Amino acid sequence: MRFASIASGSSGNCIYVGSDNTHILIDAGISKKRIEGGLNGIGLSLKDIDAILVTHEHSDHVSGLGVVSRAHSIPIYGTAETLENVKRQKSLGAISEDLYHNIYPDNSFYIHELKINPFSISHDAANPVAYRVESENRSVAVATDMGIYNDYVVSNLENVNGLLLEANHDVKMLEAGSYPYQLKRRILSEKGHLSNEMSGRLLSRILHDNIKHIFLGHLSKENNYDMLAYETVRLEINSDDTPYKADDFKIQVARRDMPSEAVQV
Numbered sequence: 001m002r003f004a005s006i007a008s009g010s011s012g013n014c015i016y017v018g019s020d021n022t023h024i025l026i027d028a029g030i031s032k033k034r035i036e037g038g039l040n041g042i043g044l045s046l047k048d049i050d051a052i053l054v055t056h057e058h059s060d061h062v063s064g065l066g067v068v069s070r071a072h073s074i075p076i077y078g079t080a081e082t083l084e085n086v087k088r089q090k091s092l093g094a095i096s097e098d099l100y101h102n103i104y105p106d107n108s109f110y111i112h113e114l115k116i117n118p119f120s121i122s123h124d125a126a127n128p129v130a131y132r133v134e135s136e137n138r139s140v141a142v143a144t145d146m147g148i149y150n151d152y153v154v155s156n157l158e159n160v161n162g163l164l165l166e167a168n169h170d171v172k173m174l175e176a177g178s179y180p181y182q183l184k185r186r187i188l189s190e191k192g193h194l195s196n197e198m199s200g201r202l203l204s205r206i207l208h209d210n211i212k213h214i215f216l217g218h219l220s221k222e223n224n225y226d227m228l229a230y231e232t233v234r235l236e237i238n239s240d241d242t243p244y245k246a247d248d249f250k251i252q253v254a255r256r257d258m259p260s261e262a263v264q265v
Contacts (some may be wrong), residue, residue, distance in 0.1 A: 001138045002264045003162055006030070006038030008144070008217035009256025012060050015142050015164055015217075016042065016262070019135045022112040025052045026131055026142045027061040028068045035068055038259040046072055051111045053103075053118075054078035056128035056145060057085035066092035069099055077101045077109075077116075081126035105129050119156040121146045124191040132156055138265055144168075144218040147192040149202045157206045162265035164215040164254060165203065167233055168193035169223040177223055193218070196229045200236025207237070207244045213263040217254040226253040 006014040012030035016023065016039065023044060028035060032046070039045055052074055055061055065086065069076055070093070078086065080102045086092065087100075103109060105120040105127070113136075118129040123145040130143035130153075141157050144166035157163065174184055187193050194202070199216065216229050230253055234246035254260055 001133070001135050001140055001162070002262045003140045003164070004038070004042055004262040005164060005215055005217060005254035005260040006035055007256055007259070008164065008215070008219070008254035010060060010168070010218065010220045010222075011256055012063065013144070013218065014038070014064070016044075017114075017133045017140050017142070018044075019113060022050050022114045022135075023048045024111060024114065024133070025049055025068075027055055028052050028064040029059065029061040030064050032064055032067045032071065035064060041259050042262040046074070049074050051075045051077055053116065053131055054082055054086065055130060055142075056123060056125035057082050057089070058125060058145075059089075062086055062089065062092065066095050069095055073099060075099050075101055077103050079103060079105065079118075079127040079129060082128065085126050103129075117156065119153070121153065122148050122190055124186065124189075130156070132160065140265060146194050147190040149194070149198070154202070154205050157202075159208060159210070160206070161210055162213045162263060163206075163211065164217045165199055166194040166218040167196045167199035167216040167224070167229040168218050169195055169220045170228055170232070171195050171197070174220070174223040179222070187223075193220075196224065196232035197236055199229075200233040201240070203233065204237050204240035204242045207242055207249065211249060212265040214249055214251045215254040215260065216251065219253065219256065221256065226255075229253055
């Protein structure tokens with residue numbers, strides 16, 4: 001399996017996951033042109049995409065969904081509540097009902113040989129999920145837009161070989177920044193986003209010998225920056241009682257403005 005971040009950040013998200021024969025996108029929150037360009041960079045095009053998995057209905061995850069899906073009649077998967085909210089967004093344009101497929105948290109399904117495991121997350125959306133994707137004893141997970149994590153989330157991330165995990169904000173930057181008070185409260189709430197520190201603590205609980213690559217994703221443009229997220233997460237890992245150290249793993253920040261390399265796991 002391999003995966004790549006085409007874009008990850010508070011302004012737009014799109015992640016590629018695939019095997020030799022099956023290729024999917026998780027979210028489509030950027031333009032068709034940018035998605036196509038990101039896929040071209042790893043030797044693919046939109047014609048190769050078998051499905052788009054939607055985590056939730058917020059615009060930074062679905063703004064490009066309509067035009068991308070219509071381009072090649074790409075099926076769209078999401079919870080019923082998520083898809084109902086997507087259908088209400090007139091800016092996405094008309095999308096054929098035949099392309100929508102309801103999924104359910106904790107109920108696995110297949111897209112060709114890829115096994116998809118959606119699991120619930122805590123965010124201020126209708127019925128949001130993260131996704132774990134498996135093929136031939138390898139697995140990748142994409143988990144962002146979580147205000148909190150718990151044992152249930154940890155269990156769904158255990159033993160993954162690749163991971164894109166949210167490290168959205170630095171708490172002090174957010175508290176001192178220009179955001180309105182209510183928006184700050186939302187981000188810091190249990191239905192908001194994971195801070196750098198929380199991301200590092202979550203990682204410390206799931207590290208294992210066979211995790212090949214970790215992307216830190218969904219960074220806030222206003223309340224975080226790459227090196228701060230990277231160093232804070234590393235510090236949390238190194239300070240924890242886990243037997244592992246940050247240097248034991250390949251960790252990098254997924255950029256909002258440019259695609260990552262395609263990582264084999």
